[in-house]
Amino acid sequence: MSKVLILAEHDGSALNASTAKCVSCAADMGSDSIDIAVLAAQTDGIAAEAAALTGVTQVLSVERPENAAPLAAVIAPQLVALAADYDYVLAPSTTFGKDVLPRAAALAGVPQVSDIMEVAGPRRFKRPIYAGNAIITVSVPEGSKIFATVRIASSRAAPAANEAAPITAADINASLPAHTRFVGLQAGGGDRPDLQTARRVVSGGRALGSSDNFDLIYGLADKLAAGVGASRAAVDAGYVPNDMQVGQTGKIIAPDLYLAFGISGAIQHLTGIKDAGTIVAVNKDPDAPIFEVADIGLVGDLFEVIPEIERALGG
Amino acid sequence: MKILVCLKRVVDYNVRIRVKPDASGVVTDGVKMSINPFDEIALEEALRIREAGDAQEVIALSIGDADCQQQLRTGLAMGADRAILVGTDTAIEPLTAARAILEIIKREEPGLVILGKQAIDDDCNQTGQMLAALWDRPQATFASKLQLAGDKATITREVDAGLEQIEVDLPAVITTDLRLNEPRYVKLPDIMKAKKKPLESLSLGELGVTETLGLQIEDYASPPERAKGIMVGDVTELLSTLRDKDLIG
Ligand SMILES: Cc1cc2nc3c(=O)[nH]c(=O)nc-3n(C[C@H](O)[C@H](O)[C@H](O)COP(=O)(O)OP(=O)(O)OC[C@H]3O[C@@H](n4cnc5c(N)ncnc54)[C@H](O)[C@@H]3O)c2cc1C
Numbered sequence A: 001m002s003k004v005l006i007l008a009e010h011d012g013s014a015l016n017a018s019t020a021k022c023v024s025c026a027a028d029m030g031s032d033s034i035d036i037a038v039l040a041a042q043t044d045g046i047a048a049e050a051a052a053l054t055g056v057t058q059v060l061s062v063e064r065p066e067n068a069a070p071l072a073a074v075i076a077p078q079l080v081a082l083a084a085d086y087d088y089v090l091a092p093s094t095t096f097g098k099d100v101l102p103r104a105a106a107l108a109g110v111p112q113v114s115d116i117m118e119v120a121g122p123r124r125f126k127r128p129i130y131a132g133n134a135i136i137t138v139s140v141p142e143g144s145k146i147f148a149t150v151r152i153a154s155s156r157a158a159p160a161a162n163e164a165a166p167i168t169a170a171d172i173n174a175s176l177p178a179h180t181r182f183v184g185l186q187a188g189g190g191d192r193p194d195l196q197t198a199r200r201v202v203s204g205g206r207a208l209g210s211s212d213n214f215d216l217i218y219g220l221a222d223k224l225a226a227g228v229g230a231s232r233a234a235v236d237a238g239y240v241p242n243d244m245q246v247g248q249t250g251k252i253i254a255p256d257l258y259l260a261f262g263i264s265g266a267i268q269h270l271t272g273i274k275d276a277g278t279i280v281a282v283n284k285d286p287d288a289p290i291f292e293v294a295d296i297g298l299v300g301d302l303f304e305v306i307p308e309i310e311r312a313l314g315g
Numbered sequence B: 001m002k003i004l005v006c007l008k009r010v011v012d013y014n015v016r017i018r019v020k021p022d023a024s025g026v027v028t029d030g031v032k033m034s035i036n037p038f039d040e041i042a043l044e045e046a047l048r049i050r051e052a053g054d055a056q057e058v059i060a061l062s063i064g065d066a067d068c069q070q071q072l073r074t075g076l077a078m079g080a081d082r083a084i085l086v087g088t089d090t091a092i093e094p095l096t097a098a099r100a101i102l103e104i105i106k107r108e109e110p111g112l113v114i115l116g117k118q119a120i121d122d123d124c125n126q127t128g129q130m131l132a133a134l135w136d137r138p139q140a141t142f143a144s145k146l147q148l149a150g151d152k153a154t155i156t157r158e159v160d161a162g163l164e165q166i167e168v169d170l171p172a173v174i175t176t177d178l179r180l181n182e183p184r185y186v187k188l189p190d191i192m193k194a195k196k197k198p199l200e201s202l203s204l205g206e207l208g209v210t211e212t213l214g215l216q217i218e219d220y221a222s223p224p225e226r227a228k229g230i231m232v233g234d235v236t237e238l239l240s241t242l243r244d245k246d247l248i249g
């Protein structure tokens, strides 16, 4: 019997799509039961969404005012208390999961497997190292609880189920620290498709030259109903906010279509798009490294190519 | 206040990584080694805090074999006041690193401990969070801005949803993101001066930390290669190729 507990990610009212990906990773582990822990100030809507995912056995709801903000120092001790009866504890490898799970693992006194990209056996996992330039198979000895984060670009999302799993209110006796306080969140984004789940993504690099010029990328993205990404150079130069960065230290994404304009293709950027279906690169330098990984390459000036694409797409 | 900064010796970020033919690791012989880029940012931040008068001493810490002295010397040349090398000849995992750092914290009692958000070799992104848990202190990961005010700090964190601000009581653990600062270059005279700065060596065993691994690495492999792509001549050809693949309407 192996039991999996997944820490749900949410924004206070809705479940994040990464949670459904953890469920399919848990299913790959051949586990006997998959429970989801929802820690929030108000859990109802989130717990209902979690309960509706295929493969979920039970949702544990922990409703406390302290859970209003996603503070690792507050969530980790509760997760560890809940985890007592489980063999595996999973969280998405998003900034939320990366923040909380190692803290919980250390409280439980066990190591963590980061960024599972493939389940190779019940206690064996593949994960990327060196920015994805090598893949290791790690195994966790019998008898030790497994804490792991799931690389969401590598997993499918569990679909909705016909029947919802039961939701149980969990009572946790953990004392929570007051040394860490939430001040605020300045959301980036806007109402474009979410970068991490979008089926199409249009990205721009340093070549855009200014935040005004980045409107070219936004315009094309809107035409294609795509999310918008950027290289680190574009973020550093202040053309776009940080949450748009794609790569080793930004977001790891797997859209069906990735269009890169004026991005050279540094390994740290390529790490973020290795799982993309089709990569299109437009760069004026025929020797740009991005062409080595692109499925379709076009040598050209993005300031001419983008308007031309828009005209051809019409409307 | 003292600030403890962790410096990990890693393969330089510009090196093209190759997996050994026998799958036992990646090629590191004759390869350029550097301070983990995130740790350089951690050290720069500590130096700026000291230069602003909010800290008196910056201590650089590395865990690894004797070669880590090179990275510690670079850290001293950048401006750290002294360095500690915790020696071990076997590779250790983040939980062990966190336990070792905790032992140094007990000796030094720093007000801030700054680490990188991730080491670019193992890409674990765990050590700072684990350390904060073991130490029972606040953590502020992925920091892009750090402001100190007395015994508190306000940190801006780079999260998927945007920029989050939290306030923590000191002492606390901070992990750095790339945009926190731009590290300074080391100047030649500073390299000379750094040779005279104190570098203390002790072993993991002397700290009472065991090296046992909780995870076993079975093998290393190269990532699957993407199939070779095509070049198109113009936008018309680009769009028709995408339509053929049913990727655009
Ligand atoms: C530890 C570490 C982590 C990092 N993490 C990331 C990460 O997560 N994501 C990331 O992206 N980077 C990351 N980087 C940075 C990375 O190494 C590169 O510096 C960065 O990706 C370069 O961005 P760029 O391609 O936009 O800029 P450049 O490398 O400057 O490339 C610009 C490209 O635009 C082309 N160009 C110029 N004008 C035009 C035009 N008019 N039309 C078409 N093409 C044009 C040029 O030929 C060139 O190829 C990291 C670096 C380090 C050290």
Ligand SMILES: Nc1ncnc2c1ncn2[C@@H]1O[C@H](COP(=O)(O)O)[C@@H](O)[C@H]1O
Pocket: B006, B007, B008, B009, B036, B038, B039, B061, B062, B063, B064, B094, B097, B114, B115, B116, B117, B118, B119, B120, B122, B123, B124, B125, B126, B127, B128
């Ligand atoms: N052996 C080590 N020596 C010094 N610092 C380390 C070591 N291992 C990890 N760290 C610190 O912990 C951070 C995160 O590492 P990791 O959890 O391995 O991704 C690094 O950026 C370093 O600041």
